[in-house]
Amino acid sequence: xxxxxxxxxxxxxxxxxxxxxxxxxxxxAAEGAxxxxxxxxxxxxxxxxxxxxxxxxxxxxxxxxxxRREDVDALVSAAVEHFGSLDVAVNNAGVFRGGVPVxxxxxxxxHTQLDINVTGVFLALRAEVxxxxxxxxGGTIVNIAxxxxxxxxxxxxxxxxxxxxxxxxxxxxxxxxxIGDGVRINAVxxxxxxxxxxxxxxxxxxxxxxxxxxxTPLGRVSAVAEVAAxxxxxxxxxxxxxxxxxxxxxxxxTA
Numbered sequence: 479x480x481x482x483x484x485x486x487x488x489x490x491x492x493x494x495x496x497x498x499x500x501x502x503x504x505x506x507a508a509e510g511a512x513x514x515x516x517x518x519x520x521x522x523x524x525x526x527x528x529x530x531x532x533x534x535x536x537x538x539x540x541x542x543x544x545x546r547r548e549d550v551d552a553l554v555s556a557a558v559e560h561f562g563s564l565d566v567a568v569n570n571a572g573v574f575r576g577g578v579p580v581x582x583x584x585x586x587x588x589h590t591q592l593d594i595n596v597t598g599v600f601l602a603l604r605a606e607v608x609x610x611x612x613x614x615x616g617g618t619i620v621n622i623a624x625x626x627x628x629x630x631x632x633x634x635x636x637x638x639x640x641x642x643x644x645x646x647x648x649x650x651x652x653x654x655x656x657i658g659d660g661v662r663i664n665a666v667x668x669x670x671x672x673x674x675x676x677x678x679x680x681x682x683x684x685x686x687x688x689x690x691x692x693x694t695p696l697g698r699v700s701a702v703a704e705v706a707a708x709x710x711x712x713x714x715x716x717x718x719x720x721x722x723x724x725x726x727x728x729x730x731x732t733a
Contacts, residue, residue: 483716484565487510499568501702546601566619572642575591595642596648625732626638649724670729672700693731698729
């Protein structure tokens with residue numbers, strides 16, 4: 479039987495149009511949350527919202543660019559105005575650009591990753607905390623980092639790893655800054671997960687499965703639902719004393 483750890487709570491998920499973000503939104507809704515799904519493209523967000531409502535939940539789709547302060551502030555305001563509070567936030571929006579050595583990475587690709595993966599998380603985190611610390615129940619925030627960064631490095635992913643290491647550091651620092659305000663902040667660092675981001679150029683899902691049998695102790699990629707389960711644990715009262723952690727979900731690759 480599914481637990482209902484988020485009944486009566488409002489949750490916000492960025493990057494919710496697909497992959498991990500969509501899985502997190504659906505998992506939160508399944509446990510009773512009203513879910514605000516955010517991203518840059520309206521179509522995928524509407525699909526996520528429809529899936530939530532088909533499963534009996536309530537959803538609000540809001541287009542927002544996390545690199546724009548005005549968009550992020552408006553997103554938090556929309557969540558509160560529509561559902562009455564903001565109790566859980568999952569900052570998942572992220573992008574990978576490059577696949578080349580640092581010396582061959584364009585400034586455009588560097589800035590794109592930095593703007594979305596780091597500044598986007600900062601802007602969302604700031605807006606979320608500012609609201610949560612002012613409401614009686616506080617709130618919980620989970621940032622999506624990566625095993626690339628604080629936990630491992632790989633050729634061709636150096637800039638991405640730098641941004642995700644920054645997310646881990648930002649998470650830990652903000653957790654210390656704001657636990658006294660009643661806002662509990664943690665991160666999840668997924669390894670290779672069953673999304674398009676884990677596919678190498680030209681690689682099929684079957685090819686990835688064969689590669690992961692060799693590269694990962696578990697022998698496979700993580701399912702998006704498994705990453706979502708880790709996010710929900712940290713966001714729930716089950717993790718009430720977990721502050722500033724970076725929970726790795728990677729099938730043992732960085733063990």
